[in-house]
Amino acid sequence: MNISAQIVSYLLKNPPQIEADILRAKRKFCKTSKIKNVPSNSELLKKYRKQTKKNEPLANLLRKRSVRTMSGIAPIAVLTKPHPCPGSCAYCPKEKNMPTSYLSNEPAVMRAILCEFNPYKQVQMRLRALQNNGHATDKIELIVMGGTWSSLPDNYQLWYVSECFRGTSDFPETKNNKQLTSTIRRSQPKNKNLFKKELIKEQKRNEKAKNRIIGLTLETRPDCISIKELQKMRALGATRIEIGIQHLDNKILKLNKRGHTVQQTIKATGLMRQFGFKITYHIMLNLPGATQAKDFA
Ligand code: SF4
Known part of the structure; x- marks a missing residue:
C-alpha cells in the first residue's frame, strides 16, 4: 500500500474534523515512512475514490476550495479569441494579442492561452481540473469571458457555444487534434444555417450528457443590448x-x-x-x- 492509500485508510478509520487533522495525518505517515514529498489532497482524493468505504465529510475536506461547488453547480470560465471592441474606455488595458480588458497573467486567461483560445479544449481542461480536485461537474454554469460578446461575428458565436457544449458532452473522452475542430468549421466556414443546426444538435446532446451546462453567461455592454441581440443570446x-x-x-x-x-x-x-x-x-x-x-x- 503506498503512502496516500495508507493515509486515506487511516483517515477513514479516524475521520478528521478539520483540515489540520488531515495535515497532521500526512505528517505522521511521512515521518514514519521517511518520505519527503507530502502527498497532495488531490492524490489522497484519487485513492479515496477507489475505496468502497465512503465518508462524505472527509471527501469535502479533501476537496480543494470546496466553496467553489458548494451550491451544487460547477462554474467554468472560458475566454473567446482576442477581438476588437466597439468601446474605447480610458482604463481598458488592451494588452497585445489578449482579449480586450483582460491581462495575460489572470488564471482563466493563462488557461485559455494554453488552449489557444479553443473552447472545446478549455472546457475539457477545466472539467479535468475540477474533477481531479474532487468537485462534482454534473451541473455546469458556463461563463464566457473575453470582452464584448456582441462584437463577435455571428458564425464565431454559434461555433464557440456549440463547441463548449460538444466539449462538455464528450468529456472525459480525449479527442485527437483533428476531432478537436468541429467538422462544421472545417467544411463550411461561411454557412450560418449549418452552424445553427450544429448548435441545436449539441445543445440537445448535452441535455442527456453526464456533465450538463445548465447556465450560460455572456458579457456585453449596455449599448449593445437590443431586442435582436437578446433573441440571438437566447438562441445560443x-x-x-x-x-x-x-x-x-x-x-x-x-x-x-x-x-x-x-x-x-x-x-x-x-x-x-x-x-x-x-x-x-x-x-x-x-x-x-x-x-x-x-x-x-
Ligand atoms: S467595453 Fe470593456 S473591452 Fe471594450 S473598451 Fe471598454 S473595458 Fe475594454
Whole structure:
C-alpha cells in the first residue's frame, strides 16, 4: 500500500474534523515512512475514490476550495479569441494579442492561452481540473469571458457555444487534434444555417450528457443590448448576461470614455428583465472623476 492509500485508510478509520487533522495525518505517515514529498489532497482524493468505504465529510475536506461547488453547480470560465471592441474606455488595458480588458497573467486567461483560445479544449481542461480536485461537474454554469460578446461575428458565436457544449458532452473522452475542430468549421466556414443546426444538435446532446451546462453567461455592454441581440443570446442558450455599467453618473462615464449613458443602462436592464435573463452588473469604484460619496450614492 503506498503512502496516500495508507493515509486515506487511516483517515477513514479516524475521520478528521478539520483540515489540520488531515495535515497532521500526512505528517505522521511521512515521518514514519521517511518520505519527503507530502502527498497532495488531490492524490489522497484519487485513492479515496477507489475505496468502497465512503465518508462524505472527509471527501469535502479533501476537496480543494470546496466553496467553489458548494451550491451544487460547477462554474467554468472560458475566454473567446482576442477581438476588437466597439468601446474605447480610458482604463481598458488592451494588452497585445489578449482579449480586450483582460491581462495575460489572470488564471482563466493563462488557461485559455494554453488552449489557444479553443473552447472545446478549455472546457475539457477545466472539467479535468475540477474533477481531479474532487468537485462534482454534473451541473455546469458556463461563463464566457473575453470582452464584448456582441462584437463577435455571428458564425464565431454559434461555433464557440456549440463547441463548449460538444466539449462538455464528450468529456472525459480525449479527442485527437483533428476531432478537436468541429467538422462544421472545417467544411463550411461561411454557412450560418449549418452552424445553427450544429448548435441545436449539441445543445440537445448535452441535455442527456453526464456533465450538463445548465447556465450560460455572456458579457456585453449596455449599448449593445437590443431586442435582436437578446433573441440571438437566447438562441445560443444564454441564461445570464453580465453588463459593464461601471457607474450611475453620466459625467463620470463621459470622463472615462465609456461610450454609453446611464439611460442606456436603464433601457438595457428593462429589456433583459422582459426577456427573463439573470443580470449581473459590473461596477467600478474610484474611477477618475468619482468620489466616495458618488460611488456609494
Ligand atoms: S467595453 Fe470593456 S473591452 Fe471594450 S473598451 Fe471598454 S473595458 Fe475594454
